[in-house]
Amino acid sequence: MLDITAGRVVFDGTDITKHDRAAMRPFRRRIQMIYQDPFGSLDPRMSVAALIAEPMIVHNLAANAAERAERARELLEMVGLRADMASRYIHEFSGGQRQRIGIARALAMKPDLLICDEPVSALDVSIQAQIVNLFQEIQAKFGLTYLFVAHDLAVVRHISDRIAVMYLGRIVEIADRDTLYRAPLHPYTQALMAAVPIPDPEIEATRPQITVQGEVPSALNPPPGCRFHPRCPLAVARCKTEEPQLREATSGQSVACHLV
Ligand code: SF4
Known part of the structure; x- marks a missing residue:
């Protein structure tokens, strides 16, 4: 969606970094996006x-209007809504229902x-679990891959197979x-892990406390150097000048830190 300023984007073995509009077209169908704010990402006049x-028309995924309408009804039911809701407008739905509609729209493209x-951080906590479960059901049904951006560690733990931890725009650890x-x-x-409360006062009292000082810089x-150095309790002189590179520390676990 934005021009690339650095790095590469490799999708399914193909480097798509320099693809023009025409070359990107088949990849656009295969890569779909679910946004944080479904109300802001869905046109209220439709x-x-x-x-x-709409995406079925753009990518020619249905033979005619009747087929598109039938598929829309199927998709609504697949995401837990009623088929007869298809004639309504987005303002008539709750936040969780809007996110379900966003998921149905993305699925219309048959993405990979x-x-x-x-996708769940703007939703009421009582609704979040329903939407996370829906994501998992759909993943199992269609064999999808998710790149799931979240800051809630309970959600991350529940939904992830592999996790990349980011700080100030850099990946600092992958495992x-x-x-x-x-x-x-x-x-x-x-x-981050130390900040997650454990609902057992004895374990909570004995586990090591790691406190990070100060605010996240701009x-x-x-x-x-290391972007984390002003707040890192372990920082040494080298951290102020030399940026640590991400490298494999143990099998399958990569870290960007001079001391690991
Ligand atoms: S390189 Fe490691 S020790 Fe140094 S500031 Fe960064 S995180 Fe802390």
């Missing part, structure tokens, strides 16, 4: 049926990858879910 049918940008929660290596990841003007 009926739900039209919202779900869903990029989910904080599979169980390794990351059991043995985080980067000081920032360790502080990503527009990040600190030199």
Whole structure:
């Protein structure tokens, strides 16, 4: 959606970094996006049926209007809504229902990858679990891959197979879910994990406390060296000048820290 300023984007073995509009077209269908704010990402002047049918028209995925309408009704039922809701407009739905409609619209494209940008953080806590469960059901049914962006560690743990921890726009640690929660290596990841309360006062009282001082600096003007150094309890002189590279520390676990 934005021009690339650095790095590469490799999708399913193909480097799509320099693809023009025409070359990107088949990939656009395969990569769909779910947004944090479904109300802001769905056109309020279109009926739900039209919202779900629109990408099918763009990518020629249905033979005619009747087929698109039938598919829209099927998709609504698949995401837990009623088929007769297709004629309504987005303002008539709750936040959770709107997110279900956003998911139905993305599924209309028969994607392989869903990029989910904080898809549950704007929802009421009581609704979040329903939508996370819906994501998991759909993943199992269609064999989808998710790139799931979230800051709620309980949600991350529940839905992820592999986790990349980011700080100020840089990946500082990547590992599979169980390794990351059991043995985080980067000081920032360790502080994140230490901040999750454990509902057992005895364990809570004895586990090590890792406190991070200060505020997150601006990503527009990040600190030199390791971006985490002004707040890191373990920082040494080298951290102020030399940016640590992401490298494999244990099998399948990569970390960007001079001390690991
Ligand atoms: S490189 Fe230095 S400042 Fe950065 S996380 Fe490691 S110890 Fe802390």
